[in-house]
Amino acid sequence: MPLLEVKDLHIGLQTQRGPAEAVRGIGFSLERSETLGIVGESGCGKSITVMSLMGLLPSTAKVGGSIRFDGTELVGLPEKRMCEIRGNRIGMIFQEPMTALNPVHTIARQVGEPLRLHRGLSKADARKEVLALLERVGIPDAASRLDAYPHQFSGGQRQRIGIAMALACGPDLLIADEPTTALDVTIQKQILELIKSLVAERGMALILISHDLGVIAQTVSKMLVMYGGSVVESGPTEAVFARRAHPYTQGLFAARPVIGAPRGVRLATIKGSVPELVDLPKGCPFAGRCSYTVDACMTTRPPATMLPQDHAVRCIRLEEIAAEGAIAP
Numbered sequence: 348m349p350l351l352e353v354k355d356l357h358i359g360l361q362t363q364r365g366p367a368e369a370v371r372g373i374g375f376s377l378e379r380s381e382t383l384g385i386v387g388e389s390g391c392g393k394s395i396t397v398m399s400l401m402g403l404l405p406s407t408a409k410v411g412g413s414i415r416f417d418g419t420e421l422v423g424l425p426e427k428r429m430c431e432i433r434g435n436r437i438g439m440i441f442q443e444p445m446t447a448l449n450p451v452h453t454i455a456r457q458v459g460e461p462l463r464l465h466r467g468l469s470k471a472d473a474r475k476e477v478l479a480l481l482e483r484v485g486i487p488d489a490a491s492r493l494d495a496y497p498h499q500f501s502g503g504q505r506q507r508i509g510i511a512m513a514l515a516c517g518p519d520l521l522i523a524d525e526p527t528t529a530l531d532v533t534i535q536k537q538i539l540e541l542i543k544s545l546v547a548e549r550g551m552a553l554i555l556i557s558h559d560l561g562v563i564a565q566t567v568s569k570m571l572v573m574y575g576g577s578v579v580e581s582g583p584t585e586a587v588f589a590r591r592a593h594p595y596t597q598g599l600f601a602a603r604p605v606i607g608a609p610r611g612v613r614l615a616t617i618k619g620s621v622p623e624l625v626d627l628p629k630g631c632p633f634a635g636r637c638s639y640t641v642d643a644c645m646t647t648r649p650p651a652t653m654l655p656q657d658h659a660v661r662c663i664r665l666e667e668i669a670a671e672g673a674i675a676p
């Protein structure tokens with residue numbers, strides 16, 4: 348049984364322009380200790396997807412389909428039972444560490460809180476455990492800083508504290524939503540290395556959201572490419588990187604910054620912008636921006652075509668695009 352199995356997940360949200368589907372029938376699964384990346388432009392539904400795994404969607408959201416975590420169905424799970432899973436079996440690291448940290452509580456209190464809540468540890472035992480965690484995530488001189496407040500730490504250190512909090516109860520699944528985006532470039536690498544080493548050391552499964560394809564390549568073994576609330580391509584990271592079968596994936600690769608590119612060379616961008624949820628076409632979500640679009644793309648939801656190695660692509664023009672030699676080697 349996989350640790351996590353998501354099937355036909357739909358998430359409806361109330362937007363300013365009325366109700367809209369932010370996630371439109373996605374599926375994936377994750378074994379214990381497996382690592383999965385989610386890529387896609389801003390607004391394509393990555394955060395909403397992982398928020399649904401944590402039971403943290405707005406109360407007006409409508410969720411359909413199934414999210415099975417270690418045998419328990421999370422869709423429709425009462426909040427009390429969801430609380431037993433969130434922060435205990437599933438830990439989350441946020442883009443902005445202050446999302447997880449409370450400015451008015453000491454580090455010892457807040458990192459220790461999940462330990463007291465879920466593990467029933469005494470204050471003194473939680474404090475000992477917090478010290479060990481802070482030392483593991485690389486907070487210098489942690490023993491003398493247990494009673495400090497978040498603002499007394501740098502941005503990188505706050506993210507380390509956020510990681511300690513997410514790990515406190517030894518979760519089976521760690522979710523990291525753009526965990527390095529808000530940090531200085533030099534710190535980004537260190538935080539990513541820390542996450543990777545902790546995931547390997549503790550045998551946790553990982554879901555990493557990143558817009559950085561380099562980070563995805565270095566960190567996860569399989570990946571989803573999302574667009575307009577759908578998964579347009581998925582598979583082992585190596586296979587997706589090698590073939591880039593969907594026109595949207597090709598666009599993402601073409602638009603990525605290349606280290607060492609001559610100055611003044613402009614990056615390619617994907618023409619057009621992400622459509623608003625209420626304006627998504629009935630068929631392929633990318634149809635409005637894709638240079639291969641034909642009429643059928645606007646009306647038909649593309650079924651998944653399976654390529655070797657469990658690599659799936661949702662594009663009805665896959666064969667023509669391959670025949671035109673448009674696929675990058």
Ligand SMILES: Nc1ncnc2c1ncn2[C@@H]1O[C@H](COP(=O)(O)OP(=O)(O)OP(=O)(O)O)[C@@H](O)[C@H]1O
Nearest residue numbers: 360361362369388389390391392393394395405624
């Ligand atoms: N609470 C909300 N109410 C209404 N619409 C929302 C809400 N949260 C997100 N959305 C919309 O849902 C869509 C998906 O958002 P989501 O945050 O999941 O995208 P994302 O791919 O994670 O982008 P980003 O990288 O910017 O976080 C967007 O169109 C967004 O505007």
